[in-house]
Amino acid sequence: MSGGSAVRVSILFDNFSHDKRFKAGWGFSALLEVEGKRILFDTGPHLPEAVLKSLKVNLREIDAVVISHLHQDHYGGVEELLIHAPGISLYAPGPIPPDLKASWQLLSTLNDVREPLILGERVWLTGPIGTKVPEMALLAQTPKGLLMLVGCAHPGIVELARRSVQITGKSPDIILGGLHLMGLRPRKIRQVAEELKLIGVKRITGCHCTGKAAIKVLREVMGPVVTRGGIGKTEEFS
Numbered sequence: 047m048s049g050g051s052a053v054r055v056s057i058l059f060d061n062f063s064h065d066k067r068f069k070a071g072w073g074f075s076a077l078l079e080v081e082g083k084r085i086l087f088d089t090g091p092h093l094p095e096a097v098l099k100s101l102k103v104n105l106r107e108i109d110a111v112v113i114s115h116l117h118q119d120h121y122g123g124v125e126e127l128l129i130h131a132p133g134i135s136l137y138a139p140g141p142i143p144p145d146l147k148a149s150w151q152l153l154s155t156l157n158d159v160r161e162p163l164i165l166g167e168r169v170w171l172t173g174p175i176g177t178k179v180p181e182m183a184l185l186a187q188t189p190k191g192l193l194m195l196v197g198c199a200h201p202g203i204v205e206l207a208r209r210s211v212q213i214t215g216k217s218p219d220i221i222l223g224g225l226h227l228m229g230l231r232p233r234k235i236r237q238v239a240e241e242l243k244l245i246g247v248k249r250i251t252g253c254h255c256t257g258k259a260a261i262k263v264l265r266e267v268m269g270p271v272v273t274r275g276g277i278g279k280t281e282e283f284s
């Protein structure tokens with residue numbers, strides 16, 4: 047598993063905005079560009095059309111959509127997308143409830159993901175993890191190491207990182223997305239940061255439900271390799 051070509055992640059929707067043209071809100075969406083493919087990871091509560099337009103992304107040119115977990119702030123934009131890009135490949139953690147399944151499969155090639163899946167030469171899905179809110183992360187090999195994209199980390203970010211090791215044989219070097227640390231006591235956040243460091247995580251971009259206070263604590267433990275996400279932020283790994 048070598049590094050390969052550059053991988054780019056653009057944050058399309060987040061609780062914070064880096065660009066005053068785009069209004070922040072509760073939810074998450076990111077666009078992953080890897081090996082010439084464009085993968086939309088979560089859609090936010092509504093399709094972030096203005097940001098996609100600013101990035102000159104034609105919706106019909108998106109190769110696949112991955113939904114991390116079945117919460118509206120992550121999948122709310124799916125139906126709008128399907129109207130613009132009918133037939134698109136859609137991956138969501140199973141079991142997908144019958145009403146959503148019936149609606150989505152009318153206009154997509156729907157994959158009810160139940161186990162780890164190879165999405166491309168350097169891209170994997172962990173498959174659903176956890177029972178309360180089953181959630182999956184996306185893993186992509188970049189020249190800067192293994193990237194893990196997460197929506198909300200409901201099963202726990204440490205658990206998701208451990209599963210990455212089981213699936214790919216490697217720990218994630220970079221984590222980008224929602225870490226679900228908002229509101230936790232600093233002592234608990236410090237413990238999470240220490241565990242991530244032990245697993246081998248070297249860089250974090252905290253978005254959505256990570257929380258501003260948690261980012262500060264993560265930085266105290268891991269240093270300036272921890273940054274805050276935000277709509278309009280693009281990270282390139284080359």
Ligand SMILES: [Fe+2]
Binds near residue numbers: 255
């Ligand atoms: Fe969320």
